[in-house]
Amino acid sequence: MAVGVATSTGPKAYLSRRYRVSASHRLHSEAYSAEENLAVYGKCNNPHGHGHNYAVEVTLGGRLNAETGMVCDLGELDEFARIHLIERFDGMNLNTLDEFRDVVPTTENFTAEVYRIFQGFRGALVVRVRIEETGNNSFEIGDEFGRG
Amino acid sequence: MILLTRKAEFSSAHYYWNEAWTEAENLRVFGRCANKNGHGHNYTLEVTVAGEVDSVSGFVVDLKELKEILEREVVSVYDHRHLNLEVPEFAAGTGNIPTTENIAIAIWRRLEGKIPHAKLHRARVYEMDDLFADYYGER
Numbered sequence: 001m002a003v004g005v006a007t008s009t010g011p012k013a014y015l016s017r018r019y020r021v022s023a024s025h026r027l028h029s030e031a032y033s034a035e036e037n038l039a040v041y042g043k044c045n046n047p048h049g050h051g052h053n054y055a056v057e058v059t060l061g062g063r064l065n066a067e068t069g070m071v072c073d074l075g076e077l078d079e080f081a082r083i084h085l086i087e088r089f090d091g092m093n094l095n096t097l098d099e100f101r102d103v104v105p106t107t108e109n110f111t112a113e114v115y116r117i118f119q120g121f122r123g124a125l126v127v128r129v130r131i132e133e134t135g136n137n138s139f140e141i142g143d144e145f146g147r148g
Numbered sequence: 149m150i151l152l153t154r155k156a157e158f159s160s161a162h163y164y165w166n167e168a169w170t171e172a173e174n175l176r177v178f179g180r181c182a183n184k185n186g187h188g189h190n191y192t193l194e195v196t197v198a199g200e201v202d203s204v205s206g207f208v209v210d211l212k213e214l215k216e217i218l219e220r221e222v223v224s225v226y227d228h229r230h231l232n233l234e235v236p237e238f239a240a241g242t243g244n245i246p247t248t249e250n251i252a253i254a255i256w257r258r259l260e261g262k263i264p265h266a267k268l269h270r271a272r273v274y275e276m277d278d279l280f281a282d283y284y285g286e287r
Contacts, residue, residue, distance in 0.1 A: 012286040013249040018278040059282075064253075067166055068177060069245035074279075075179070 010064030014127065015071040017058050019081050024051035025094040025105040049093060052133050054110070056085060058118055059128040059142065072124035080121045085114065107133040115141045151269055152208045153196040156218045158227035161186040162246040165232070186230055192274040193222060193255060199266035209266045221258045248275045252283040260285070 027044040028037050037045045044050070058081070062071050089097075094105035103109045111131045118126040128142030163186045164178040174182045181187070195218060199208040231238045231246040237254045238246040244254070256271040274280040 011253055011283070013252060014282040014284075015249060016280050016282070064247075064249055066243075067168070069164075069247040069250045071249055071281075073177075 008063040008065045010066050010069070012061065012063050013071055014059050014061045015074075015124075016060075017074070017077060017081070019056045019058070019085055021054045021056055021086065021090045022051060023054065023089050023092050023094050024049045025100075025110075026050070027104055027106060028095075029104050049095065052107075054107070055132040056114060057128075057130040057132070058114075058126055059130070060121075060124040061127040061143070062124045076123045077121065080118075080123070084117050084120070088117075107131055107137065107139045111139040111141050149198055150201055150208050151196050151198050152211075152214075152266070153194050154211060154214045154218060156193045156195070156215070156223050157190060158193065158223050159188060159190045160226050160229055160231050161188040162231040162238070163187065164245050164247065166245065167240065167243065186232070189275050191226075191251070193218065194270075194272040194274075195255075195259065195268070196270040196272070197263055197266035198269040202265070209263060214263065217259065217262055221262060222255055225258075248273050248279060248281040249283070252281040256283045256285055 025044075026046065026049040027041040028047075029040070032040060058077070060071050060077070064071060094100050094110065097105075099113050100109065111129055114131065115126070115129040118129060126142075128140060130138055130140035132138040163183055164181040165174050165184065166177075169177070195214070197209055197214070201208055225235060229235060231251070232240070235246075235254075236242075237257075238244050238250070244250055246254075252271045252273040255273065256268065259268055259271070268285065271283045272280055
């Protein structure tokens, strides 16, 4: 049998990987007046923008590959993240990107976008994305697997 | 129902090797992790238990007791050991490669049924700050 083609028959586990993305954004909605934007977004509405070191935590779930003992190939995941997450968003101004042309680049919307992007990863099912905007704020989308 | 999490740390050596494969296949799939001399990590274990709060003690579990169980069942077996060579569940012939996922599963199995008054909910093992595995007992 060729390496890596074994069916995944082991127990079901979850693997999480954290990536760092530094980017700027400005929270501003065209649907609001200048006063309303300031009232809703406060200092995040600063016209010149501000930035964060986002910690993006991607969780994959699945039965372990019996040959490798892994949920997925970490190298493949890192390569996917490099192309579709890091190179796309790191060092960028989120407001200038197509993804945020029609939606405000809040971390809620950023998390939803990253979750959507990782649904394209074929190595394993991405069940959750959690983004820490700062040490005090985090946002997550996906399954509440095994909880509660 | 309350979830309670206790942390423990252990430092261990390991390497990744599938005995059914050739050396070349192992090196191709596992890369640097296939170095048979081993390499190591400072692992962090987070064990989460679920239970009801005891009306007298106000505890879900006695944390002191949970700490002792983690020490006895896991840390004393894994800490400053070579997982492939010195820990039975990863020994040659088991086919159980000590990946972060398999370590989380092995720890779950070591703890299952050993924690009084609470249900084991999750075993989370950090290999590094940016990589961790969770096991909820799913088969």
